[in-house]
Amino acid sequence: MSLLRQPLLLLARSSQVKRLVSTMPVSAGIVRGYVPGESTDAVVAATAALVDDGLTVTLDHLGEDTTDRAQAEATVAAYVEVLKALAARGLTRHAEVSVKLSAIGQFLPDDVAPEGGHRLALENARTICRAARNAGTSVTLDMEDHTTTDSTLAILRDLRKDFPETGAVLQAYLHRTEDDCRQLAYEGSRVRLCKGAYNEPESVAYQDRLEVDRSYVRCLKVLLAGQGYPMIATHDPRMVEIASSLASRFGRQPGSYEFQMLYGIRPEEQKRLAGEGETVRVYVPYGQEWYGYLMRRLAERPQNLSFFLTSLISKK
Numbered sequence: 194m195s196l197l198r199q200p201l202l203l204l205a206r207s208s209q210v211k212r213l214v215s216t217m218p219v220s221a222g223i224v225r226g227y228v229p230g231e232s233t234d235a236v237v238a239a240t241a242a243l244v245d246d247g248l249t250v251t252l253d254h255l256g257e258d259t260t261d262r263a264q265a266e267a268t269v270a271a272y273v274e275v276l277k278a279l280a281a282r283g284l285t286r287h288a289e290v291s292v293k294l295s296a297i298g299q300f301l302p303d304d305v306a307p308e309g310g311h312r313l314a315l316e317n318a319r320t321i322c323r324a325a326r327n328a329g330t331s332v333t334l335d336m337e338d339h340t341t342t343d344s345t346l347a348i349l350r351d352l353r354k355d356f357p358e359t360g361a362v363l364q365a366y367l368h369r370t371e372d373d374c375r376q377l378a379y380e381g382s383r384v385r386l387c388k389g390a391y392n393e394p395e396s397v398a399y400q401d402r403l404e405v406d407r408s409y410v411r412c413l414k415v416l417l418a419g420q421g422y423p424m425i426a427t428h429d430p431r432m433v434e435i436a437s438s439l440a441s442r443f444g445r446q447p448g449s450y451e452f453q454m455l456y457g458i459r460p461e462e463q464k465r466l467a468g469e470g471e472t473v474r475v476y477v478p479y480g481q482e483w484y485g486y487l488m489r490r491l492a493e494r495p496q497n498l499s500f501f502l503t504s505l506i507s508k509k
């Protein structure tokens with residue numbers, strides 16, 4: 194992994210750094226490269242533009258590690274609002290939503306959520322799944338750091354009893370993930386495979402890029418050979434190539450799996466794959482809480498970090 198990755202992800206947890214970065218005017222330009230807007234209207238317009246380009250979309254209302262109940266409720270309301278807005282524009286055939294359970298209460302302490310954070314997040318997720326179903330689309334549960342994996346997969350299992358279309362995310366950097374892929378490679382099961390974006394200890398995660406890539410390929414094999422619907426989330430040209438050849442080796446037709454990339458990253462590649470008949474879904478984050486998301490993207494790309502720091506210094 195990049196030498197800068199760990200310190201940057203640690204720095205991202207500092208509230209002073211957060212305040213500084215969030216209020217720097219220069220942030221806006223960098224943020225816009227990764228986040229098309231803060232409002233429902235802005236993100237629905239961005240979705241329509243992507244759909245016009247032959248792409249599909251998953252929307253993420255930014256915010257995580259919620260510590261108060263009102264904020265969790267506001268996040269649920271934001272999802273319900275955006276789902277209605279997508280339906281009103283006739284976009285739900287091409288757009289779904291991605292939800293972080295920590296944003297809807299998964300880790301609220303007992304004095305704030307006497308029913309327990311896990312239960313509250315499940316009920317909130319149900320509300321979003323119902324709104325998605327009514328709008329004609331579905332939900333994917335994002336995966337956060339490894340301390341949340343068991344709780345998130347348990348919530349997924351519960352949700353799938355009523356909303357079997359609900360998607361999961363697995364992270365190839367975790368040692369456990371190949372097994373999790375086996376558990377989830379059943380018919381109708383939508384699974385997004387990504388490398389993983391958090392700063393994880395050696396005890397649970399591969400630290401070396403090559404090992405993560407090898408694990409990614411092993412997981413791809415399990416998912417593509419299985420009965421589910423794999424969602425291949427990576428910008429890595431090698432992983433895209435390997436996934437394409439594994440898909441044909443396992444007799445998968447385009448449309449029985451999809452590629453996913455983040456908004457603003459390799460947009461030409463997104464259009465190229467779509468032009469070849471592949472389903473390509475763009476993950477579009479929106480909202481005011483862009484800080485943690487931006488820091489994870491910068492940690493992945495040291496080139497972006499040096500550009501960002503130079504801009505900050507020159508504006509001082």
Ligand SMILES: Cc1cc2nc3c(=O)[nH]c(=O)nc-3n(C[C@H](O)[C@H](O)[C@H](O)COP(=O)(O)OP(=O)(O)OC[C@H]3O[C@@H](n4cnc5c(N)ncnc54)[C@H](O)[C@@H]3O)c2cc1C
Pocket residue numbers: 334335336337362364385387388389390391426427428429430453454455458459475476493494
């Ligand atoms: C749709 C989607 C959803 C995701 N959801 C989650 C989630 O729920 N939980 C989670 O932990 N993580 C999630 N991630 C993030 C993911 O785990 C990785 O951190 C992130 O995608 C970087 O890994 P990578 O596979 O793209 O390749 P990397 O290993 O970061 O990069 C490999 C190669 O890809 C190319 N590349 C990468 N970035 C760029 C760029 N900016 N511009 C040009 N080329 C580039 C370069 O050739 C690079 O060498 C998601 C990612 C995507 C795409």
